[in-house]
Amino acid sequence: MDSRVIVIAVLLVFMFQGTADAADNSTVDVLVIHSIEGTRVVNEAAHRVLQEYPDRNISIRVRSSPQIVNSTPEEVEALLNSSDVIICNYLGTEDYTRILRVVTAKPEILNGKFFAVFDGASGLELVKMSRINDELVFTGVPDTVVSTVSRALRVLQPLPLLETYVNQYPQIALWAQGEGYYCYRNVPSYRNQILWAADVWARGRNMTLNVTYDPPVAVPRELLYRDGKLYGNLTDYLRDYPIDPAKPTIGFIESESNMLGGGTAHMDSLIARLRDTYNIIPVVARYGENTYSAMVRFFTTAPDLASFEANSTLYSPRIQAMVSFSTYLLGGSASEKVKALLRFLNVPVLRGVIVNTRTVDDWLLSSDGVTPWSQDDIMGQAGFPETQGLIEPIIIAAAEFHSDPVTGAYTYSYSPIPERVEKLASRLTNWVSLRLTPAGEKRIAIIYYNYPPGKSEIGASYLNVPESIHEILLNLKKEGYRTGNITGAGELVTLMIERGINIADWAPGELERLANTTGVILWDAEEYLRWFQGLNPIARRYVTEGPTAYMEELLKMGLQRNVKAETLMKALNSWYAEMKDNIKSSDKASEGLQLLEVMYTALRGVIGGNSSLWSTFQAARNSFMLLAIPGLCGWGEAPGNVMTVTRNGRKYIVIPGILEGNVFIGPQPQRGWGGQP
The missing domain is CATH 3.40.50 (Rossmann fold)
Structure with a gap:
């Protein structure tokens, strides 16, 4: 582990080794602000300080960026005003702006305080307001240097970088020590930073805290x-x-x-x-x-x-x-x-x-x-x-x-x-x-566009799909994949038309022809149903009965988990807005919107604690399902009637396509609306 420390020890900083002889009765109020990503570690460091020094009259408050963002300007002002030591390790754009506005409007808030901003990612103005024992840190320091040192966290070796600039600008030595702690973001480092800042402020007022802390140490990143x-x-x-x-x-x-x-x-x-x-x-x-x-x-x-x-x-x-x-x-x-x-x-x-x-x-x-x-x-x-x-x-x-x-x-x-x-x-x-898995044993599926269903729609945006697929097959074969013996794009087109197209429900005879074609896969619907039953119940009901069943199942799950009413309402409102937009574009908008309002009002009541309103919701939902608005009432019980045939009393799903070697070439699954399930 590299234990190098900043050479500023010789200059100024490390004559403050963090040891003092007696405790003072005055309290040092420390405030640390950090992005929420770092607040957990800072908070753990704060507790370590409080546990180590329960009798040193050190009070520590820790705030995350969202807490600052959600505070009023008056609350931010009060927070800063009631603190002796203010450490801003990282500020996002919004919390940076809020604090900047407060201290710009009332700069006197910072009088007599330790105020240090250690990351310039969101701007340099606040960094340049850093002051330690009433001395502005960056007086006479070019903005380019302020920018560089306040971004030391982002370089591979922060401490040597800071050392270089401290040698050029000794006035930043104290601030650089705090930056050094920030660059190695762990509990010991933040613990040292808090004690160091409190001690620096106390010494400036002839107070002694009798605390011990180490200088910044480089640790592996x-x-x-x-x-x-x-x-x-x-x-x-x-x-x-x-x-x-x-x-x-x-x-x-x-x-x-x-x-x-x-x-x-x-x-x-x-x-x-x-x-x-x-x-x-x-x-x-x-x-x-x-x-x-x-x-x-x-x-x-x-x-x-x-x-x-x-x-x-x-x-x-x-x-x-x-x-x-x-x-x-x-x-x-x-x-x-x-x-x-x-x-x-x-x-x-x-x-x-x-x-x-x-x-x-x-x-x-x-x-x-x-x-x-x-x-x-x-x-x-x-x-x-x-x-x-x-x-x-x-x-x-x-x-x-x-x-x-x-x-x-x-x-x-x-x-x-x-x-x-x-x-x-x-x-x-x-x-x-x-x-x-060796290439010769790998199985590959190549899926092509086929909408609307039928042999005239096996291209895509004017591309030569068969020729492209054949080129892919040739390249796969060179790599050792088993790709069959299709001789060229012409043969592939013939096979695609013969057994590689979706069939809409208005051509049942054509579907029977396809199902009887050699090489076309008939998937036993019972096997599909076993797979389907393994899906989450919410997903299953969404498929079979549509978004009204989905919202019913979602709210039941939320209520069972004791999810907050606010969270449930957020989900319900999102569902309601989406449903409303979709119903408006249907030919049954008037009846659909009326029933939606009944369902929405009932579910609001259920969230509010009135479980008897489930029956109101169910009655409205049943009426809504009778409207059969495409896409909003589900696709019926699996496996449905799109691309399905019956053989000897058993139902099968027809999967069009060509199987050559270990490569399956087939159309994208048929869209429900086109097949009118």
Whole structure:
């Protein structure tokens, strides 16, 4: 571990080693503000201080960014005014703006206070207002330097960077010590930061706190995690968790901020599910260059980053698959390097999604899954990762929020969703199995466009689909796949017309002809029904009876789980708005909207505690179902009557297509409206 400290010790800072002789009766009121991702760790550090020094008259309040954002200007002013020490480790755009407006309107609030802003990501104006013992920190310091030092968190070696600028601008030495603590975001570092800031303020008023703290120390930002322990190198990790050469190896990559924000329950759950089948290398790294460096160090056989970059052909991957829990671009500013590394690894990379703005109940009852236009938005969770080749975003955990009665902090921890953890584990297992299966044994499906049903619609946007499919078959054959013996696009077209088209219900004779054609698959409906019964009951009723049954089942589940009425109403209102828009476009809008109002009012009453209104809802729902509005009344009992035939009293689903070798070529499943189920 690098134990270098900032040379500013010689200049000024570390004559404040955090020791003093006697306690003073005055109270030091400390306020720490942090993004919600870091508040949990800061809060733990605050409790450690209070436990270590219960008699030092140190009071600590911790606030997350959402708490500041949800406060009025008067409340923010009162919070700042009642604090002696104000530490702003990270501020988002909204909380930064709120605090800036308050201190700009009433700068006298900061008189006599320790006020330090340690991250300039949201702006430099507040950083430049930092003042320690009534001295403005950045007087005479160029904005370019202010920007650089207030972003030290984002470089690979923050302490040497800060040392360089302290040597040039000694007036920032004290502030740089606080920045040094912030750059290594863990409980001991934040504990030292709180005690250091309180001590600095107290010394400026000839008070002594008799507290002890250490200077900033560089700690690894590329770590391995397992069972509550962190490892700085692979040798130590593999001593506790040796590689079994008979098992495939899976890599996890998680960002430091995610782990600091919500803990490790999501990783623990997935590790518990996979550990008997796989070797697991779980990596936690600082977002950015550290992510790239850690992936090279732990996921390849290279001894270090420099060796890998000098000649990557000398090394090989350690892993057969990977799970990324990181949002947006993996590696952040180093995303292009990560993309090249992923090409080198050449393994499937799945996205384990954590929703940290919603509880498990909120997520279960939501219609969109992730929160639009937030850190959980669909682009951050799925869109950007997909540009790097990451696949299958599956939500495996949501947040559980907590309010600390001692510090007032609003924090969260991750709450795994067991069935979703199982889903991700199952998909990962399938991908690893596919990777280890020889090409000649792999089975492939090629699906093409066919809407409306019939032989005249097997193209797509003026593309030559048969020719393209034939080219794909030729390339697959070169790679060792079993692709059959189709001689060319002409033969493929003949086969597609003969047995590779959907049949609408207005041509029952044609469906019988297709079902009797050699090679066309008839899937036993009983087998399909067994699969269908394995689906979530809410999903089954949604398919068979439509969105009114879906909302009934959703609310019943919410009430059974004792979900808050506010959350249930949010789900109901979203459903109501969507239903209203869809009914308006139907030819039975008048009757449909009237019945919707009855259902909506009844369900509001049920949420309010009047369970007798279920009967009112059911009566209106039954009438609504009789309207048979396409898409809003479900598709009937499975398997339905689209593409189905009966043989010897037994029902079968007709699956059109061509099976050549291990390749199935067929049309997309028929859309319900086109087939009029």
